[in-house]
Amino acid sequence: MHIVLVEPEIPGNTGNIARLCAATGCHLYLVKPLWFSVDDKYLKRAGLDYWRLVDIHYYDSVYEVLGKYKENSKLLLTTKAYKAYTDVKYDEDSLLIFGKETAGMPEKLRDEYKEGCVRIPMIAGARSLNLSNAVSIVAYDALRQQKNFMGLTV
Numbered sequence: 001m002h003i004v005l006v007e008p009e010i011p012g013n014t015g016n017i018a019r020l021c022a023a024t025g026c027h028l029y030l031v032k033p034l035w036f037s038v039d040d041k042y043l044k045r046a047g048l049d050y051w052r053l054v055d056i057h058y059y060d061s062v063y064e065v066l067g068k069y070k071e072n073s074k075l076l077l078t079t080k081a082y083k084a085y086t087d088v089k090y091d092e093d094s095l096l097i098f099g100k101e102t103a104g105m106p107e108k109l110r111d112e113y114k115e116g117c118v119r120i121p122m123i124a125g126a127r128s129l130n131l132s133n134a135v136s137i138v139a140y141d142a143l144r145q146q147k148n149f150m151g152l153t154v
Contacts, residue, residue: 001026001142002072002093003135006062006109007100009035016132022053024152026139031062035100062097062109069095074116077138078105079128081117088118090142101131 003026008014014030021028059065066074073094077085099105110117120129120137129137143149 002095004029004065004095004097006031007033009101011036013132017135018054019050020136022050024143028054028056029059029065031059074113076105076109076113076117077134078110078117079119080110081119083118084121085118085138090145092146096138098135
């Protein structure tokens with residue numbers, strides 16, 4: 001499974017997501033610009049001592065990631081979608097793509113990958129969830145679909 005963060009802004013969120021990737025074996029892709037330094041103390045603290053377990057890659061644009069993984073299924077998480085994240089089938093190599101904290105998924109990407117847009121259900125009036133919480137919800141459901149969590153200890 002591949003977690004793609006498009007222009008992440010909050011170091012603590014990215015650190016939490018890195019820790020999730022370390023614990024689940026998911027690959028992490030950070031798409032620039034990053035709105036913090038990779039040496040940020042909050043990023044490091046959120047990831048604790050798990051950094052050695054994270055398979056992390058940096059890309060200059062989301063299109064660079066999409067081009068490299070043309071054959072992989074692409075699921076874009078956005079509050080603008082009409083399909084729930086639970087209504088799709090995840091592949092072992094799915095790209096789970098998340099937009100930045102303050103702006104979400106860019107409209108151009110949503111338009112280009114309309115069929116891959118999914119959302120996490122929320123009550124009316126709730127704008128969004130915390131990014132690291134959203135990644136956790138979707139990643140664990142995707143992993144659940146994969147042969148009983150793809151060998152993770154249950």
